[in-house]
Amino acid sequence: MSQHTVSLQSKLVKSSVLSSVLAGSLALILLLAVASYQTMQVHDEIMDEIADMLLREDLRDHAGNQVDELSEQFHIGYQLTLDDLILTTSEDEDDLSQLNLPQLVQTSTDSFSFHWHDAQIWRSYIAQEDGLQVIVTQPLKYRFKEIAATSLGYAAILLVLWLLQWAIVHFMIGRQFKRIQQLSQQIAAKNQHDLSAIVPSQPELKELQPMVQQLNKLLSRVEQSLIAEQRFTADASHELRSPLSAIQMRLQVLKRKYQQQPELALDLEQIQRDVSRGTQVLENLLLLARLDPTDEQSLNKSAVSVQTLMNEVLQSLAPFIQEKNIHVLIDIQPIQVLGNAELLFSCLRNLVDNAVRYAAPQGTIWIKTKTHEFTQEICIADNGQTVTNEVLARLGERFYRALGSKTQGSGLGLSICKKIIELHAGKIEFARAEQGGLQVRIVLPKNN
Incomplete structure (x- = not known):
C-alpha cells in the first residue's frame, strides 16, 4: 500500500505566502474602497470649483482658460445660463447634448446627483446664484477608469512583492531545514557499530529537542539490546557447540566400537544425523543473527563467477543428488556478480539443497542464468509437489515449513x-x- 508524502518545507512556504496573499488581497480591497471614495471626492470638488468659477469669475480672463483646461482634463461638461439664455458652454458639447437638461434641472433636488442615461451613469452638479444657473456633468466611466488604473498599479506592486516574498521565504525556510537535513543524515549514519548519542547542530532548535532526546534514548536501548544479543550469541555458541562436539566424538568412538553390530550401528547412524542436523541448525541461527541487510558497505565483496560457484555447490551436494537419482539440467552463462563468495555459496547451496529435497525421486532440477541491461538473474526450479499460494506467501519466514512436508529441515535456509x-x-x-x-529467482545488479 503506497503512502502519500508531502513536503513540510513546501507547506510552510505555501502557508506563509498564502497568508500574505490573503492579507494583501484584503488590503487591496480596502485600498480600492478608499481610492474610490477619494476619487469621487476629488472629482466632485473639481466640479464644484468649475461651477464656482463659472458663477463668480470673469470668464473673459484667465479664469475662462482654467475652466476649459479642467473641463478637458477631467472630461467634465458645463453650461451657464441666465434664464433661458445660454451664456457659455463647454467646448465639447457632446456630453451635454446627450442629456435632457430641462428635465435634469426639474428632477435634481440636491446639488450633486446621479443619472442613468444612454446605458451609463452620469454625475451632475447644479448651482444657482443671482439668476445664473450652472450645470456641470461628467460620465462616471472616467472616474472608474482612474480607479481601475490606480488598482492595477497597486495590484502589480503586490504581485511583485508576493513573488519577492516567496523567494525570500523559500530561501529562509530552506536554510532552517538544513538543520533538519543534517539531523536526518546523522540518524541515517547510525548502525550497529555506532549507536552513540546524536549531537544536534548549534544553536539547537527548541522544537527538535524532544525528538532528539527520544532518539538518543532509543539508540541507548538499541545499543544495550545489541550488546546483550552479542553476549547471548557468544555464550550460546560456546555452550551449544561444546556438548555437540563432545557427542560427535563419542559417537565416532561408539561407531568404531560397535561396527560389528549392524542394528546398533544403524541406531548410532541415526543419532549421528540428528546431531549433525542440530549442529546445522545452530550454525544457521548464528549466521542469521550476524547478517544485517542494511550493512552492505562492511561486506567484503569481489568479482565472483556464478558458473564456478554453482559447480562447487553441485559437487558438495553430489551424494544427495545421486542418492535420489536427480537429473540436473544446467544452462549457465559465463557471468560474474560483485559479492561475497562464501555467503553466495551458502545461499546457492541452500537453494539447490532445497530443490534436491523437494524434487520427486528421479526428478529434475533446472538451473539457468539470464542477463538483462542492468541486472542478471539465477533461476533454480524443481518438479516437486505443487506449491500453494499460502506457502508461497510465507516462504522466507524464519522456521516456516509447509505442513505435510516429509523432508527434514529447520525452516531457516530460505x-x-x-x-x-x-x-x-x-x-x-x-x-x-x-x-x-518451486521456482526461486535471484536478481542481482550487473557487475560493471
Whole structure:
C-alpha cells in the first residue's frame, strides 16, 4: 500500500505566502474602497470649483482658460445660463447634448446627483446664484477608469512583492531545514557499530529537542539490546557447540566400537544425523543473527563467477543428488556478480539443497542464468509437489515449513538466503515452476 508524502518545507512556504496573499488581497480591497471614495471626492470638488468659477469669475480672463483646461482634463461638461439664455458652454458639447437638461434641472433636488442615461451613469452638479444657473456633468466611466488604473498599479506592486516574498521565504525556510537535513543524515549514519548519542547542530532548535532526546534514548536501548544479543550469541555458541562436539566424538568412538553390530550401528547412524542436523541448525541461527541487510558497505565483496560457484555447490551436494537419482539440467552463462563468495555459496547451496529435497525421486532440477541491461538473474526450479499460494506467501519466514512436508529441515535456509541476497542489493522471488514444483529467482545488479 503506497503512502502519500508531502513536503513540510513546501507547506510552510505555501502557508506563509498564502497568508500574505490573503492579507494583501484584503488590503487591496480596502485600498480600492478608499481610492474610490477619494476619487469621487476629488472629482466632485473639481466640479464644484468649475461651477464656482463659472458663477463668480470673469470668464473673459484667465479664469475662462482654467475652466476649459479642467473641463478637458477631467472630461467634465458645463453650461451657464441666465434664464433661458445660454451664456457659455463647454467646448465639447457632446456630453451635454446627450442629456435632457430641462428635465435634469426639474428632477435634481440636491446639488450633486446621479443619472442613468444612454446605458451609463452620469454625475451632475447644479448651482444657482443671482439668476445664473450652472450645470456641470461628467460620465462616471472616467472616474472608474482612474480607479481601475490606480488598482492595477497597486495590484502589480503586490504581485511583485508576493513573488519577492516567496523567494525570500523559500530561501529562509530552506536554510532552517538544513538543520533538519543534517539531523536526518546523522540518524541515517547510525548502525550497529555506532549507536552513540546524536549531537544536534548549534544553536539547537527548541522544537527538535524532544525528538532528539527520544532518539538518543532509543539508540541507548538499541545499543544495550545489541550488546546483550552479542553476549547471548557468544555464550550460546560456546555452550551449544561444546556438548555437540563432545557427542560427535563419542559417537565416532561408539561407531568404531560397535561396527560389528549392524542394528546398533544403524541406531548410532541415526543419532549421528540428528546431531549433525542440530549442529546445522545452530550454525544457521548464528549466521542469521550476524547478517544485517542494511550493512552492505562492511561486506567484503569481489568479482565472483556464478558458473564456478554453482559447480562447487553441485559437487558438495553430489551424494544427495545421486542418492535420489536427480537429473540436473544446467544452462549457465559465463557471468560474474560483485559479492561475497562464501555467503553466495551458502545461499546457492541452500537453494539447490532445497530443490534436491523437494524434487520427486528421479526428478529434475533446472538451473539457468539470464542477463538483462542492468541486472542478471539465477533461476533454480524443481518438479516437486505443487506449491500453494499460502506457502508461497510465507516462504522466507524464519522456521516456516509447509505442513505435510516429509523432508527434514529447520525452516531457516530460505530466510538466510533472503538476507544474503539483500546484503548484495538484490532480491529473491518465489513462484510456481512450470514443471510443477518451486521456482526461486535471484536478481542481482550487473557487475560493471
